[in-house]
Amino acid sequence: MTGVRCAPEDWVGTTRDAVARGYGFFEWLGAVDEIGRAGAPGDVLRVVLVLRDPASPGAPTLRLTTELPRDGPRLDSLGHVFAGARWHEREVAEMFGVVFVGGDPRRLLLGAEFEGTPMRKDEVLAARAATPWPGAKEPGETAASPSRRRMAPPGAPDPTVWGDRDPADSPAPAEEVAASAVGGRARRRRP
Amino acid sequence: MRWLDWYGDGSLHVLEIGLACCSLELDAAAHAASAAATSLPGTLPPDARVVVVVSGTVTDRLAPSVVAMVDACATLTGAAPVVVALGACASSGGPYWDSYAVTKGVDALLEVDVYVPGCPPPPAALAAVLDELRVAA
Amino acid sequence: MTAGPAGPGPGGTGAAETGAGHGSIRLVEERCTSCMVCARECPSWCITIDSHTEPVTDLPAGSRERTQNVLDRFEIDWSLCMYCGICVDECPFDALAWEPGHTDAAVSAVVLQHGIEELRGR
Numbered sequence: 001m002t003g004v005r006c007a008p009e010d011w012v013g014t015t016r017d018a019v020a021r022g023y024g025f026f027e028w029l030g031a032v033d034e035i036g037r038a039g040a041p042g043d044v045l046r047v048v049l050v051l052r053d054p055a056s057p058g059a060p061t062l063r064l065t066t067e068l069p070r071d072g073p074r075l076d077s078l079g080h081v082f083a084g085a086r087w088h089e090r091e092v093a094e095m096f097g098v099v100f101v102g103g104d105p106r107r108l109l110l111g112a113e114f115e116g117t118p119m120r121k122d123e124v125l126a127a128r129a130a131t132p133w134p135g136a137k138e139p140g141e142t143a144a145s146p147s148r149r150r151m152a153p154p155g156a157p158d159p160t161v162w163g164d165r166d167p168a169d170s171p172a173p174a175e176e177v178a179a180s181a182v183g184g185r186a187r188r189r190r191p
Numbered sequence: 192m193r194w195l196d197w198y199g200d201g202s203l204h205v206l207e208i209g210l211a212c213c214s215l216e217l218d219a220a221a222h223a224a225s226a227a228a229t230s231l232p233g234t235l236p237p238d239a240r241v242v243v244v245v246s247g248t249v250t251d252r253l254a255p256s257v258v259a260m261v262d263a264c265a266t267l268t269g270a271a272p273v274v275v276a277l278g279a280c281a282s283s284g285g286p287y288w289d290s291y292a293v294t295k296g297v298d299a300l301l302e303v304d305v306y307v308p309g310c311p312p313p314p315a316a317l318a319a320v321l322d323e324l325r326v327a328a
Numbered sequence: 329m330t331a332g333p334a335g336p337g338p339g340g341t342g343a344a345e346t347g348a349g350h351g352s353i354r355l356v357e358e359r360c361t362s363c364m365v366c367a368r369e370c371p372s373w374c375i376t377i378d379s380h381t382e383p384v385t386d387l388p389a390g391s392r393e394r395t396q397n398v399l400d401r402f403e404i405d406w407s408l409c410m411y412c413g414i415c416v417d418e419c420p421f422d423a424l425a426w427e428p429g430h431t432d433a434a435v436s437a438v439v440l441q442h443g444i445e446e447l448r449g450r
Contacts, residue, residue, distance in 0.1 A: 110292070111252045118291045127289040135368030139361070140381035140397045151368065155289065279372075282407040282437060286372055296407070298437065307433040308440055310410035313351070320433050 003063045011066050012076045015049065019081065023051035023062045029078070029088035031096045033121045035070065036178045043175060045073050045096055049085075068098060070120075070174065077103030095119035121178035124162055128155040192260060195226045203240045203325045204232075206264050206272065208257055211247025213278035213311045220314035224321070232267070241272040242324055244317070248280035248287055249294040258300050273324055275305045277317055282306045351430035353409075353416060354449030355402055359423035362397035366415035366424060374408035375415060377401065404447060406431045406440040425449075 006014040027050040034040035044067040051062045068075060077100040078085040089100040090108035097117040107114075116123055133153045136144040144150060152158065157180040161172045172180075195205040205226070207217055235241070243261055264272045276297050279285030284295035297303060305324075307316050362379035378401035384394040416424045427449050434440050 109252070114251075114291075116291065123291075125289045125291065127295075131289075131373065134370075134373055134376045135364060137364060137367075137377065137379075139363050140379050140395070142378040142380055142400060153368070153373070279408060279410055282440070283405075285408060286410040288372065288408060296437070303437075305433050305435060306407055306437055306440055308406035308409065308431045310412075312433075313430055316430050316433060 002060055003065065005065050008066050008068055008075055011047075011064075012078060012081065014064060015051075015078055015081050018051055018062055018064060022053045022055060025052040025054045026078075026082035026084050027052050027061060029085050029092065031092045031098060031119070033070070033096065033119065033178075034067075035121050036175045041067055043070055044068060045070055045098060047075060047092065047098065049078070073098045074101055075099075076101050079103055120174075122174035124157055124177065125155050128153065129157065129162065193228050194231050195221055195228055197221065197224055197226045197242075197321055198325065199225050199227045201239075203242065203321060204235070205321070206241065206243045206260065208243060208245045208260055209247060210245070210249060210253065210257075211280060213246035213281065213309075216311045216314045217244060217246050217277065217317060220318045220321075223314060224318060235268050237269060239268060240324065241268050242275055242321065243272045244275045244277050245281040245297045246277045248285065249297050249300070250292050251294055252292065254294050254300055257297065261301055271302075273304045274301060275307060275317070275320060276303045277307050278312055279308065279310045282308065285310060350411060350413065350426050350428075352406075352427040353404065353411075353413075353447070354425055354427045355404075355444060355447040356423045356425060357399065357402070357444055357448070359421045360399050360402065361421055361423075362399045363420065365418050365420060369414050369418045371412065371414065372408045372410055374405040376403040376405070399444070401443065402447065403441055403443050406442060407437045 004014065004018070029047070029049045032046045032048065034046050035043040040046075047066050047068060049064040051064070053059055053062075066075065073096070075098060077089055079089070079100075079102065086104045087108060089098075089103045090106060092098050093100055093103070093105075094107045094110045094114075095117060096119050110118075132144075133151075133156065135153060136150050138144075138150075157177055161180040162177050193207045193209065195207060197203045197205045205221075207214065209217065241264060243264055245257065249257055261272065261274065274297070276282045280287060280293075281297050282303075284290070284293050287293040288295050294300060305320050307320060309316060362377060364377060367375040367377050377399070379397045379399050381395040382398050384396050387394065413426065416426060429450055431440070431442075
């Protein structure tokens with residue numbers, strides 16, 4: 001796969017150039033939340049577009065990427081270049097909170113009353129955080145003792161970071177929530 | 192959604208709400224039982240046995256449709272149908288119990304009479320349940 | 329591990345009858361050390377374990393005191409289980425094994441929570 005990276009303002013132009021070079025088949029468009037990832041260019045949402053050259057089906061695909069700020073991400077829609085991109089953009093919009101300028105504003109998969117952007121890494125699976133994990137007990141225990149440094153499952157942040165946080169504290173920053181949901185021994189945080 | 196005359200003789204009707212992979216196991220069981228897919232009947236005799244089989248993951252988005260289908264079935268026969276939750280997803284949400292988009296088991300929406308565990312259950316597991324319901328009092 | 333012909337028979341469950349099936353999971357209670365690995369690795373969170381510690385009794389004179397885990401409760405919730413077999417693979421003591429016969433259907437989800445006795449296998 002060949003990669004081309006561009007600035008958000010050049011998104012449509014770079015795509016049209018790729019189409020002119022023969023990459024006329026739209027394969028998919030998606031996004032990745034790069035928050036907290038080592039080697040990532042900061043806390044950004046990476047939007048990825050994959051195109052194929054239909055004249056050379058076995059040739060490597062072309063991957064175009066751009067990075068958007070997590071706060072108020074906006075990108076021009078590719079709907080006039082590839083009509084099929086609109087559905088993918090709708091999914092990225094509802095899952096990551098990206099606004100596609102000139103795109104279709106309707107939700108694709110989530111219901112109208114759903115709140116949140118589920119694919120962002122600081123969005124916690126509430127069911128995991130609220131359900132007692134059977135693995136929290138140590139061998140030889142019948143009830144998990146609260147004072148020990150307990151194991152936490154993946155996907156459930158430390159209660160001091162999300163959930164049981166002192167209401168007087170300000171909300172935990174996004175990268176703290178994302179980082180704390182990886183599971184393992186609970187790291188005790190100094191207040 | 193399909194309406195099946197399961198044994199081909201009118202003794203048991205199945206309304207399949209096929210949502211995910213478990214519907215393939217129902218397909219296999221239906222084939223083995225020589226089930227006949229028919230169009231939705233306008234009326235049914237009062238002693239008709241009707242079983243709703245929820246095969247697969249119930250998403251929050253589809254939940255109202257699932258309830259509407261079971262309600263419509265009850266209206267058709269004049270009595271609540273027997274409801275079978277086929278597989279882990281229909282029973283409890285299964286591997287997707289923690290999803291932001293999944294109903295944790297169809298029993299969060301309506302009363303379930305039989306839970307068939309499995310991911311997916313083998314076709315014979317569903318066939319055994321329907322065999323028993325065919326002759327149940 | 330049972331050996332035998334794999335693959336479905338004409339009824340779709342031939343594997344279960346020939347003994348090569350992955351119909352259910354059984355617990356070999358005497359091998360379980362309550363180490364918690366299966367409960368922690370289970371992706372569906374469907375295994376619940378309660379245990380306590382007891383001193384080891386028949387030790388040579390002068391030995392330092394040792395404790396061992398005693399299993400009180402081992403439960404699999406079959407309404408959640410996706411039969412992935414990670415627990416069987418991960419158990420360091422081979423206390424979990426595949427069973428050919430499939431778990432029976434039940435009239436309520438509570439009946440699908442199987443404890444040590446029901447998990448003993450056929």
